[in-house]
Amino acid sequence: MSVSAIHDDHHDHGPAKGLMRWVTTTNHKDIGTLYMVTSLIMFMVGGAMALVIRAELFEPGMQFVDPMFYNSMTTLHALIMVFGAVMPAFAGLANWMIPMMIGSPDMALPRLNNWSFWLLPFAVLMLMSTLFMEGGAAAAGWTLYPPLVLQTGAAFPFTIFTIHILGVSSILAAINIIVTILNMRAPGMTLMKMPLFVWTWLITAFLLIAIMPVFAGAVTMLLTDKFFGTSFFNAAGGGDPVLYQHLFWFFGHPEVYVLILPSFGIVSQIIPTFSRKRLFGYSSMVYATASIGFLSFIVWGHHQYTVGMPIEGELYFTYATMLIAVPTGVKVFNWISTMWRGAITFESPMLWAIAFVVLFTLGGFTGLMMSISPADLQYHDTYFIVAHFHYVLVSGAVFAIIGGVYYWLPKWTGRMYDERLAQLHFWLTTLSVNLCFFPQHFLGLAGMPRRIPDYALQFAEFNAWSSVGGFIFGFSQLIFCYIVIRCMRRQGEHASDEVWEGAGEHGLEFTLPSPAPYHTWETPPNVH
C-alpha cells in the first residue's frame, strides 16, 4: 500500500451517517460540535440546579429542599458548570477553531481527541447517578474538603472517580491541543503570528497538564483516607485536613484561569473585528497571558487566609495574588486601546465582548479586594465571594463563550443567526445577570455566609432580587437555544464567507467558505 493510495481512500469523503458518525468520529469539527452540544445541555442541568438554589433562597425559612439536598445542589451545580459546561465549551471551541486558525487539516491526534470527548458523558453520568444513591450526592461543596466530604454516603467513591475520569479527559484534550499547536501550524504561521485564541489555549493546556493530575492525586488520598485507613488528612495519624486544601487550591486556582484564559482569547478575536482595527499590543497580550499562567501557580493560598497558616505564608500569598492584577490590567487596557479610534459596530458578538470587559473587570476588582488578606478575613466564605466568582465566571467565561458562539456560528452553520433575537437575548441576560449577582456583594458585606439554605431576616430583600434575576437569566437562555438550533437546522439567511466585514484580515477561518467544509486546509494555506 502506498502512502498516497491510503490517503486517497480517505480523501474528500464526508461524514459517515447516523449515530455511529458521532460515536466514532475523528473529525475535529464533529468533535467540536459534540463538545458544544454537551456543554449546552450541561449548562441547562447546572443552571436548573442553580435555580433550585435560588428558589430556596428566595425568602427566609426552609421551603423546598432538605438542607442536605441543598448542599448537594451547590456541590453539583459548581462541578457541572465548571467541568461539564464551561471547560467542554472551551474544548469545543478549541476543536472547531484551532485547526482552522493555524491552517491544520485536523487535530494532531484524532483518535485521542475522540476519547477525550467520550469520557465526558460517562463522567457526567456517574456524577448524576449519585443523586439517586443512598445518602444523596456529595454535599461538601465543589471543593470537597475533608473531613466533611468523608461523611458522604454511597456517593463518595463515585464522586471521586468522576473526578478521575474528568481528569483523564482534560489531560488528553490538553495534550492534543498542545501538540496540534506546536506541530501542525501551516508554513509561515510562526508562534507570534498565531491568533490570540490559540495562544491562550496553548497556555491553558499547559495549566491543565500540571493541575489535573494534582487534583486526581488529592482526591485519591481522600479515597484512601476513607476506605484504606490512611491518615493524610487526619491529625491523629500525623496528617492535616489543611493539606487537602493546599493540594486542592494548587489545582483550583489555576483552574479558574483555565476558565478565563480562553475567554480572554475569544474576546481578543472579537474586539478587533468589530473595531475594524488590529489588536493593540499583540505581543504584550501574549506575555501577559503567560505571566498570568505562571502567577496562577503560586497564589493558591489566597483561598485559605482563614486556616491559620503562619503569617509569612499569609503575606506571601497576599503579595503574589495582588500581582495578577498587573498582567490582567494590561489585557483590559489593550482591549480598550483596540477600540480606541476604531470604527466600532455593535453586532451581538461585540456586545458580549464589551459586556465581558466591563463585568469581568468588576469581578476582577472584587478579586483584588479579596486578595488583601486582612480584608478577606471578613469577606471569606460570604456572598461577597459568590458575587466575585459569578462575575468572572458567568459574565466572564460564559459571556465570552456566548459571544464566541455568535461570532463563529455563521462560519460553522453557514447561516446568519437572527440578530434581533440575539440582541434581545443579550440585553435580557446582561440586565438579569447584574440583578442576580450584584446584590450579592451587599449580602456578603452585610454578613451572609455562603453555602446556607436559609438565612437571617436582614438578608431577605437582596436575596429576593437575586433570585428574580437568576430566574430571568435562566429563562433568557432559552432564546439562545432557539437561535442556535435554528442555525443548526440551516434556517435563516446565508452567511458570507467572510461573515463579518473585514474579518478575513483577522483570522484564517474567515477565508474559508461558510459553512466550513468537513475537511479544511488539506493543503495548508499560505500565511504571510
Next chain:
Amino acid sequence: MKKLMTLLAVSGFAVAGEASADYALNLTEGVTELSRDIHDLHMLIFWICVGIGVLVYGILVYSLIHHRKSKGAVPAQFHENTKIEILWTVIPFLILLGMAIPATRVMIKVYDTTGADLTVKVTGYQWKWKYDYLDEGVSFFSTLSAKSNEARQMGSGIDPATVDHYLLDVDHPLVLPVGKKVRFLFTGGDVLHAWWVPDLGWKKDTIPGFITDGWATIEKPGTYRGQCTELCGRDHAFMPIVVIAKPEAEYREWLAAQKGTAVQAAGEPATSQEKPSDHQPEPPLAAAGSSEATSPAPAIGEPLTQEVAMTLGKEVYESHCQSCHQANGEGVPGLFPAIHGSQVVQGPLAAHIQLVLNGKPPLMASFRNILKPQEVAAVITYQRNAFGNSTGDLVQPADIATH
C-alpha cells in the same frame, strides 16, 4: 451603557448606605480596633478600585460613543506603543504597592495574640459551639435557640419574621468583658467549621486536631451576632454565634453565677425541670463544666434510677444526638444510622459504650470529653429503651468510668 451607569450608581449607593446603618450594605466597622482597621482597609481598596473603574470605564464609554462606525469613524492604524504599555504596567504595580503596605501592617496586628487578659477555647461541633473559659473552669455548649430551630424546620408553619433574631440567636451566648484582650483558641471536634462575628473583624477556621487562634478587645458593650462560615454539613446554616460584651464587673458577676450553676448542676442532674415551659434544650450538662481541662476528675455521681436516667438521657439525646440520629430515632438513610432497631444499641452493652465514648471519626464525634459519665450512662440507657428498643438495661455512671 446604561448598565454601566446603573452599576456605578449602585456602587455609590452602597457607600451612601453606610451612613444609614439599619440597612446594611457595607462591611461593618465593628467594635474592635482590628475590625476598624480592616474596615478602613476595605474602604481604601474599595475607593481605589472605584477610581480605577471610573477611569477605565470612562475611557471605554467615551470610545464606544465617539469611535462608532455609524458616526463615520475611520479606524486608526496604530497597534502598539511601548511607552504607554510600560506605563500601564508600572502604574498599577505602584498602586498595588500602596495597598500592600497597610495590608501588611494590619495583618501583623491580627496575628499578634500575645498579652491576652483571658483565653477562651472554642470548639466547633456538628452543629454547636463549645466554649471553655480556660482560666475560669467554666465551659458550656451554645446551640441555635429553640424558637429559631422550630421555625426553621420545613413546613413548620412559623413565619420567620415573627422570630426574634431568626437563626442568629443561641441558648447560651458567649459572654466577654469589655476592654480586655481576649485570646481565642479554635479547634474542631469533627469537621471544619469557622467562627465569625463580623463586629470582631475576622473569622477563623476550626480544624480538628489543630489549634488556630485570634484575638479581640471589644470596646463597646453590646450583643454581637455571627455564624459558622465553613460548610460543615447538614445544619451548617444553623449554628450561630452570639457574643455579649459586658463591662468588667457585670462579666465577673456572670462568671460567678456560671460557676455556681456548674457546682449545683453536678450534684443535681435534673435541674432542667426548672424550665419546663420553653422546651428549649437547656441541658444542665451544658451549663455544667464538662470539659476535660476544667474538671480533671469528673464526679461519677450517684447511681441512677431508671426514671432519672431516662429523663436525663432524653435531654442529652435531644441536645447532642438528635441533630444526626433525628428526633424519632430513625436517622437519615445512608448518612446517619437509625437508633431504632440498631444492632449496636440492641447488642452487647460494651460495644455501645465504646462507640459513644470514642465516636467514629470522621462520622461521629467522640463524646468522652463532651459528656460526663452519668450523662453517657443516661443517654445509653435512653437509647436502649426508647425508639422501640427495649433491652431493659440500666447503665450506671460507674460502668462508663471503667471503660
Next chain:
Amino acid sequence: MALHGSYFLPHKATQPIIGSIGLFVLLAGFSNYLNGSDIGPAMMWVGAGTIIYMMFIWFAAIIRESLGGLYNHQVEISFKMGMMWFITSEVFFFAAFFGALYYCRDLALPWLGGDTPGTGIDSTHQFLWDSFKNVWPTNGPAHIGGNEEGEFEPMAAWGIPAINTLILLTSGVTVTWAHWGLLKDNRRQLIIGLALTVLLGFGFVFLQGVEYHEAYTEMGLTLGTGIYGSTFFMLTGFHGLHVTIGAIFLLIVLIRSLRGHFSSHNHFAFEAAAWYWHFVDVVWLGLFIFVYWL
C-alpha cells in the same frame, strides 16, 4: 513542518468509546465494591477486560498503520510530543504525593509536635497533643495503625531498597544500550538489552512485593500506619504500579523487536517506552532519597 497533504488522519475510531465504557464500568464496579456491594468485583473484571481489549485493538491499529507506512515524520513528532506531555502530567501526579510528604514532615508534624514555639500554632501541641514528640518516622500523635502497641518498624533504606535502586539504575543503562543497538541496526544488542531491561523491571517489582510482604507481616507497617505508612505506601505503591506498566510496555516492545517492527529511523514505540522507563527511574531516585533515606 508541513507536508500536510500526507498527515495521516484515522477514521471511524471505535477504540475510544470502548475505552470509555470500560473505564466507566471498572470504576463504577470499584465504587460498588468499596461500598460493599456484591456486584462490584464482577463489574471490575468486565471493566478491566474491556480496557485491556481496547488497548489491544488500539495498539494493533497503530502498529498496522505504522507498518503500513502511513506515518510520516510529522505524525511521529506528534506522537513524541504527546508522549512527552503525558509524562509531564505523570510528573505532576507524583508531585501531589511528594507534596503531601513534604507538607506533613516539614509543616504539619512540627506543628503537632510543638517545634514551632512563639507562633499561635504552637498551641496545637500544648492543648491537644502534649505528649507527642515529632520524630520521623511517625504514625502520628494517636499512633494510628501499627502493631498492638501502636508501634511499627520503618523501612530501612539499605536493604532491598538499595538493591532495587541498583536494579533500576542498571535497567536504565541496559535500555539505553538497547537503543544504541537499534540505532546501529544491531538486532542482537537491541533484543538482549531489552530482555535484560524487562527482567530487571520485573525483578524490581518482585523485590518490592517481598518488601511489602515483610512490612505487612512483620514490621507492623501498613497503608494504615499513620502518616508514615500512608505516604510510604502511596508513593512506593504508585511507583510500583508505574514500573509494572513500564515493564509490560517494554515487554511489548521486545516482542515487536523480535518480530522486526523497528528500524533505526522508525521506532517511536521503543522511544516512548524508554522515556517512560527513564521517568520511572528518576521518580525512584526521588523516592529512595526522600522516602527511604532521609
